[in-house]
Amino acid sequence: MKLSTSLHRKFTLFSKSLLFCICAYSFQSVKAQKTTIPVETKNTALVLQADKDNNLSIIYFGKKLNNSSEYGFVQSMYHQNTDYTGVAASPYTPAGSRNLFEPAIEVTHADGNNSLDLKFVNTNTEKISDDVALTSVVLKDPAYDFRVTLFYKTYFRENVIEQWSEIKNNEKGNVVLHKFASADLYLQGKTFYLKQYHGDWAQEMQPEEEQITHGIKTLDSKLGTRESLFQPPVFMVSINQPSNEDNGEVLLASVEWSGNYRTDLELDNKDNLRIISGINNYASDYPLQPNKTFTTAKFLYTLSNNGTGEASRQLQSWARNYRILDGNGGRLTxxxxxxxxxxxxxxxxxxxxxxxxxxxxxxxxxxxxxxxxxxxxxxxxxxxxxxxxxxxxxxxxxxxxxxxxxxxxxxxxxxxxxxxxxxxxxxxxxxxxxxxxxxxxxxxxxxxxxxxxxxxxxxxxxxxxxxxxxxxxxxxxxxxxxxxxxxxxxxxxxxxxxxxxxxxxxxxxxxxxxxxxxxxxxxxxPMMLCSGGGDRVDYAALQYFTEYWPSDNTDPLERVFIQWEYSYFYPAIASANHVTDWGKQPLKYRVDVAMMGKLGFDIPVSKLDAKDLSFCQSAVKTYDSIKNVVWHGNQYRLQSPWKNDVASIMYVDSTASSAVVFNYLVNNRYNSGSKLPIVLRGLDATKKYRVREINLYPGTHSAIKQNEVYSGNFLMTVGLNPHADAYRTSVILKVEEAR
CATH class of the missing domain: 3.20.20.70 (Aldolase class I)
Known part of the structure; x- marks a missing residue:
């Protein structure tokens, strides 16, 4: 029997409609079985998702998408090796069940069982202010009355996230915590590059960068105190390619803890990077009594798609606004x-x-x-x-x-x-x-x-x-x-x-x-955090201190390098810099370097000759005129001391109307100097600026044409040559809007 053409069309339309409804219902049913938890700042998103079996995973970490509903499409775009465990992307991977990688948490239950499985229970987001929100995610072991609550505190404008966990034992006996990390991040990319630091007394913040290979790279301290002496807790991870000041996707991170810490970076079988960080569990099996809660240290991070410069400015802004004591206030010379x-x-x-x-x-x-x-x-x-x-x-x-x-x-x-x-x-x-x-x-x-x-x-x-x-x-x-x-x-x-x-x-x-x-x-x-140099610098301690001592090494040439690396993670207002007799550089060089932070002197003033005393007195007044830009401005590292004859660092106020540029000769070989102009950053291309050299030593004259006016466009395109060389080893330029 044949249907009429009209009836056939109606039947076909009905069939398609029915199929669409079934598919839509199935999609909505699957969607209803999943809980998506976006943790977002202005530019960054960390997205968690619980599946129908309440397994929680990180499904996205990167640049914030305009349409949050599209986060669910991300994982379908990756065709990598199989995750045999189903928990490789867990935001808090437990040990002893089906996990095959480094765990974030490992316990022995009251009955002696060493396994742990954590299932999603619920989530909540609390708006603390216009800038700050706190998301909590509750996980529970289905076989034991044992809970973990993950906390994500977001600082929207600063693009900073603090992460920690609360581990609650509701069992009838003690649970022993063998590992208790703060965070468990999961990054996807082609390749990953780690920049870490090492050092010793007077050799703080020595950088090393390498491509992360398979296996586990561990950064840690077992010193009990002075946790930064050999290896500070701060580090960077660049995604896909090594980042520079203005380009590349880069994560800056640190544990907030003033004792033993541990960070594991593990490249898994899918070539994805797991970062597990927190208090070091070395010699620290921790007994947790019934109805007691263990709160881990905080793990701090910021992600930038525009290089290390932007990432560090985000972190510095966060530190001034939320962490360092009186971070937006003043300091005493x-x-x-x-x-x-x-x-x-x-x-x-x-x-x-x-x-x-x-x-x-x-x-x-x-x-x-x-x-x-x-x-x-x-x-x-x-x-x-x-x-x-x-x-x-x-x-x-x-x-x-x-x-x-x-x-x-x-x-x-x-x-x-x-x-x-x-x-x-x-x-x-x-x-x-x-x-x-x-x-x-x-x-x-x-x-x-x-x-x-x-x-x-x-x-x-x-x-x-x-x-x-x-x-x-x-x-x-x-x-x-x-x-x-x-x-x-x-x-x-x-x-x-x-x-x-x-x-x-x-x-x-x-x-x-x-x-x-x-x-x-x-x-x-005001209190300075000191530890034989910069050997105890971390953001858990700095909430009680106004400043820290970067190093007992006050040789100004060495300090250019040390302060350069610290500046990626800590703002200038927190860096206590003293003028001393260390090193072979002239007094002006020593004073100029110390000005890039909180200025102090540790010299026998009574032994200064008339010119040196006059210079120091004048320098203190000059410092008073620029300190607010240095302390509270945006920092731009223009030219690295590691790769150039001249290092150049710039601070710009929030209105881009005033700036200070510090330039230092760091290579004493023949004919070393600033042969090319140094391109400035952070100014307003449409404004006009007057440039002059400041903090000149008595009896010397500037090689810079004083009060010359340039457009912001010129200074940020062509740049400016500070004329730094063996005769002018340190040059400070003040850039002010010409009104």
Whole structure:
């Protein structure tokens, strides 16, 4: 039987409509079985998705798409090897079940079972402000009452994400945490390149870059404190090709933790990169009691599609706005006595230094190491640490009297402390040997003739807090604290801990407890984070400090390189830079380098000749005129010291109306110098700018035609030659809008 043409058309149309409805229903059904969780900033998206079996995966991490509904199409565009596990892209990969790669979390349950499976339960996003949001994702083991909540805190304008987890034990007995990372990222690309750092005392932030190959690359610290001494926690990963300042997709990241950390970078069988980062689980199996929660350290990252320059500016902006204490405020310039007197001083010498501080024109005098100890006077670094009473021979009238004398000289007073440490040759060690980290059956082994106090012990925390508190109780007008930390943990053992595997974690938590108490009582006092150089710099510590000490190496030529690398991760306002007698560079070079941050002096002012003193006094005034641009402006690294005769760094204010360009000769070979113009960045192409050289040494003249006017277009296309060479080794240019 044949249908009529009209009836056939109607039947065909009906069939197609029915098929469309079935397909649409099936699509909606599948869609309904999936939960998509976009974690977005202005330009970046990290997208999680739970499938019908509640397995949670990262389905996208990269540049934010205009249409969020298209994230679901991403994985269909990848035709890579098979994921045999189904959890390779998990945002928090557990150990012991079907995972075949490095886990983010590994546990032993109360019944002895070592397996863990984490299924998606629910998610929630809370809007904290116009810029900040917090997304939480709850995961649970279906066989055990064990939960993990993943947290993603987004800073929209800054394109920064902080990530951490809360691990909750609801079982009837203790669960042992063998690994407890903060984050587990999953990156897809053709190739990946890692830029990491290594170093030692006076050799901080030495960069190395390599293509990531299959296997696991681990960056870590096992030092207990001073976690950055050999390998700082910061790193970069470039996707598809090595990035430069203005081009390439690059991730800048770091663990926020002031003790042992660990970052694993693993290229899997699909050629995708897994980044697992957090507290180091080395010697740190952590028992978690029933109904208790363990909160991991935070993992911080920012992603840029326009090179390392943009990524670092994002991170610097975030740090000023949200992390560094008083990040958008001011800083005190200072004169430190350390390299003038070392341990050899008395009240008369210090009073003269107060006068020198005023003469120099800086804000504050900083009294460094050596002011304490009586039974064991602090006349060298082998005695006195822990005995925080004023040395009666050096300071018979006490710190309060010095503060009063400094105030009379119209300068502020700051002081050095190292309250976490103890010399075996001290009254504290004699009275409280149980407060010291040391193995009872091993010989003591010293780092700079000292040992660590056991900050896992609440009594020790009270003591360390009391060191700071008593100073302010006696001398409320103390205006600055330099907090040092020169030792690492050898022979790790705590007389306080019932389980020694908790020590490394509990020490750091104890430190934070002390710092929280200090900031609760003294919220605004500036404090420098120091550790034998830049060996403890991280964003968990910097929330309690206004600045950090990048390195004991103050040779200005070395500092150009050290400060260059730090600047990728930390803003200039946080970098404490002192002018010293280190190195062979002229005084002007030393001062110019120190201006790229928070300026300080550590030189014998009384020994400066008339020209040098006049220059330093003038330089302090010049610094006052440019410091806000340096501290709060956008930084552009124009020309690398690693690849050029001349290094060039630029800071531009938020309105692109004022800028400062620092230029340094870093190659002393014959005829080295700035042969080509250096292209500027961050200006407004439509504006006109007046350029002049500043901070000239007395009696010298600029090779730059002063007050010449250029268009922003010219300066950012052709550039400007600072005429840096063997006769002009350091050149600072001020660029101002010509109105």
């Amino acid at each position: 200072l004169l430190n006595n350390w390299e003038s007197t070392y341990f050899d001083f008395d009240e008369a010498k210090l009073k003269q230094l107060f006068s020198d501080t005023k003469k120099l024109g800086v804000d504050l005098f900083l009294l460094d190491d050596g002011w304490f100890g009586n039974k064991y006077p602090r006349n060298s670094d082998n005695a006195g640490l822990g005995d925080w009473q004023e040395n009666k021979k050096k300071i018979p009238n006490g710190i309060a009297s010095l503060v009063k004398d400094a105030t009379a000289a119209d300068v502020k007073f700051g002081i050095w402390i190292e309250p976490e440490m103890v010399n075996p040759k001290s009254e504290l060690y004699e009275k409280h040997p149980d407060w010291v980290i040391k193995q009872p059956k091993r010989p003591e082994y010293y780092f700079r003739n000292q040992l660590e106090l056991d900050l896992s012990n609440p009594k020790v925390q009270d003591f360390v807090f009391g060191v700071v508190d008593s100073l302010f109780i006696k001398s409320p007008n103390i205006a600055y604290i330099k907090w040092d930390c020169n030792s690492v943990i050898y022979n790790a053992y705590s007389a306080h801990e019932d389980n020694q595997s908790k020590l490394y974690v509990d020490y750091v938590e104890g430190l934070y407890n002390v710092l929280k108490r200090i900031r609760a009582k003294y919220p605004k006092v």
